[in-house]
Amino acid sequence: MIKVTTLLAAGIAVAAGAANAADSITVVSWGGAYTKSQVEAYHKPWMAATGNTVVSEDYNGGLAEVKAQVEAGNVKWDLVDVELSDAVRGCDEGLLETISIEDFPAGADGTAAKDDFLPGTFHECAVANIVWSTIYAYDSTKVTGGTPSTIADFFDTAKYPGKRGLRKNPKANLEMALMADGVAADEVYEVLETEEGIERALAKLDSIKADVVWWEAGAQPPQLLADGEVVMTTAYNGRIFNAVASEDKPFEIVWDGQIWDLDLWVMPKGAPNKEAAMDFMKYSTGTEALAAQASWISYGPARKSSGSLVGSFHNKPELKMASHMPTAPANLTNALQNNFEFWADNQDQLNEQFNAWLAK
Amino acid sequence: MTAIANNSAAAPLTIDGVIIDDAELKKRLDKAMFRSRFRAFLLVLPLLLFIVFSFILPIAYFLMQGIYDSSFSSKMPEVTKSLKDWDAVSEPTEEMYAALAADLRVVSANKTIGRVATRVNREFPGSRSLFTSTGRSISKLEAPYKESLVKKKKKWADIRVWQGMKTASRTWTPGYYAAAVDLKLNADGSIDQQVEKRRIHIKLFLRTLKISFLVTLFCVVLGYPIAFLLATLPVRTSNLLLILVLLPFWTSILVRTTAWIAMLQSQGVVNDLLVYFGVTDDGSRYSLIYNQLGTLIAMTHILLPFMVLPLYSVMKGIPPSYMRAAKSLGATNWTAFWRVYAPQTIPGIGAGGILVFIVAIGYYITPALVGGQEGSMISNFIDSHMRQTLNWNLAAALGGVLLFVVLIFYWLYDRIVGIDNMKLG
């Protein structure tokens, strides 16, 4: 009986403590080093400036939770960091609040917001914060057979033996497979529009399928490399950069065949703390906040005015960030921008076909 | 009460000095019986209501989505009406285009055009942007609508878009259940087999059954000897060894799954030992996890106690004298075991086996964490339709099929073991 009483007491104490604080917004992002960079560059300064608090939550992308919350009429998330295709789709489905570029502050150099944001980074329901990229990386201490340098090398398990890590999703994999198969970057989506193109991409993936370890969360690929589960893996460039910069991992990024994309803030329709969240959205896409984030992770800021402020890694003054950005000219020689419209159109069908291919 | 029941054959009878006849007695008995039945029922009622309202009805409601989908018909009422009489082969008429334009105006104004587009896109992939881009410039649309819509986007003349809309416009539809078993519902209502490269669900169901069967088999093979040992050892020793079974049983599934990752990953304990003993070299460590093998090992570990405990309690009940008798009658050890002991343990194997199989078939966590691609099961797929592709209707249909399979085994369990004989620990 004593146990029960203590339990009861504990239960009541917990109930009393479960009340939540006022002026608190829930911001959802991709976790790991990326969320860490946002916490340092956005959350902390904003909390200090306004006295509000930010509750940070991780997810693995997609609109599922947003849709579930909006349809349940009980929205818990105030801001979500999404990919472009999801931002567009969510907007079309009426799941997101609309925003206006007129409300956003001018850049630090005085440029109006609509001229300061890079082309294509502002949408009806979404504003981009960073440019990121899917690249592939390898562990230089474990890879044998030479130094991989092209996207085709990733698919060459004869020359570079060992396991490969790939995201369990057709997105980026199909494009990379085609580029490795000799399709020029600007023709990739044209080829993918056809049945033969998809077959061709899957056939290329087939050539390494037996060696693939599939990952789902952005934090996994550096872990897979570090644990020796794979010798090469596709990954988000910032995650690999951070493993190198802060943990001295012997990883190398191959920029050939990179696929770059945007991450954008969206606000689910009916967000509980709309005003504070809007304030956070404006603050975090300001010139300084974006430049500050670039000192924590190698993702390019979406504002032109932030570019000149990008310096070096936060605790390594000798490590200049500019050359590690997806948008650095040297990294763009053979690069592809993710085509959100293609994916919005074909996502369902390709997921289905990709899953069937996986299960084969 | 008891007195009445015991003397019901004898009549007439007096209660409180009043003589009552047979009919009256029967009436009173019935009343008393009814009252006691009602009282028993009243005890069960609160839980029954609770389970019905928080479990049965919600699940029924969810499963209904497998055959009910109003996402197109409720938002596009005009087109839905005009599609009803269309034969799915002839050229769409101006009236149909006009109805389409009217509906598109509404859904693009209230920002639900994306949902309509998503729905039709499932039937005819690639038509999503047709809807959304038309929606963006809907205000400029004028009669005649057929001409202006086709002028805007040639694809509007494609009959497959219309066929897709016709299929999508069914509110009550067998389409999702068809898709759940790799069939395809056509616009004219006929059902074909899905094209080969998109068939996946049957394969997944079979894989799920295979994994569950193997896990059950491993549990029997590993559980039988130790249950036998536990049942035949002196109580003091067996109680100590029983802890080795009970501790895993009471330990969180997440903890055990994590532990298996630490054991089986390529830098893990098992591979380290194999390298140490020279079974393999450092460069070619085995892939023991993130594949079907990982799922099998971790699930067997997690479900083994469910097998051992019922087997143990059955074996405890078998008097050792039976074996001794068989041996004294001249049977060898093996014959005594096989002909006398083993047949008596079959109820235990049945109880444990079906329970393990039922739990295994709907398993989600362990395959999701250690199964990788080839070790994932139908539950993982249902979850991905719930949370990634957002096709809740298909998730409901797949769930319906899975639940049907599980209920068959539940029924079997009831027939063979009896639900009221279920025991834990």
Place this chain on the structure above:
Amino acid sequence: MAIPAYAGWGERLWYYTFRFLCGLIFLFLISPILIVLPLSFNAENYFSFTPGMLGLDPDAFSLRHYKDILTNGMANPERLTGWWSDAWNNAQWIRSMRNSFFIGFFATIIATVLGTLAAVGLSRSEMPFKKKIMALLISPMIVPLVITGAGIFRGFSDGARLINSFGAWLADFGGPLTWIGNWLNEFELVYTHLGVILSHAVLGTPFVIITVTATLVGFDQSLVRAAYGMGATPLRTFFKVQMPLILPGVISGALFAFVTSFDEVVVVIAMASVEQRTIPRQMFSGIREQISPTILAVATILVVLSIALLATLELIRRRGERLRGVTPA
């Protein structure tokens, strides 16, 4: 099963082989659980044994991952004053631990009360439709959790909408009805503690029913009749006659229900927002995203908890045997 003195060499060989095989199976059962204990003291951020650990180098071991449990998510982990309240309110693992106990506690109470009543009713011989109702009440245990999670999520979210509109209708009547109506209008189940508690209570009841029914199997109904005959009220009869006998079943059923809630993750994924996150939910995303030894530290704590639980159960069992007059052999 001691080996007799007259056993031949073949029998001896088989005897030892069999024991050896059983030893291997026990090893299979217990080794993964034991392996997490030393690994959780890894000084490195790795999930595997380092050479230093194998060499028993004291520097290769540390408590950093246990510290991480306390500090992860804290607003200011370096601060010395007010450290406890910061950890209590903000540290992620602490918050999920509070949620786990809170949800588990109330889910257990609901499951135990409703389940015990139902089991008592079901064990009466006059209970109508006994088997069918039993099958229905046990079903939460066998329905795949993914279906349960999706179903309860959809059902609760739209069910709350129904209650909301009923509240709005009620609010128009004025007086206290307005107050109740407004309250109902705000009512939510999905993404609330209440919603998770109710769904875990559903999952816990089958265990209570099974364990309590098991203790009632040998129950002599004439004891109840005797109590009635001596003029006891039904309530008094229940507490004085039945309760002491079924108590071990009730307690172990409650433990099962608590552990079910404490270990459940699939329904939590569907039903909970970050405010209701429980320990398994936190572990689940931890394992999926980044396996750090912090998870092993949490796992170690949970293993210690389950050992405590096992000990409690053993005590209950012994007490039960004493009460029934069965002496442990």
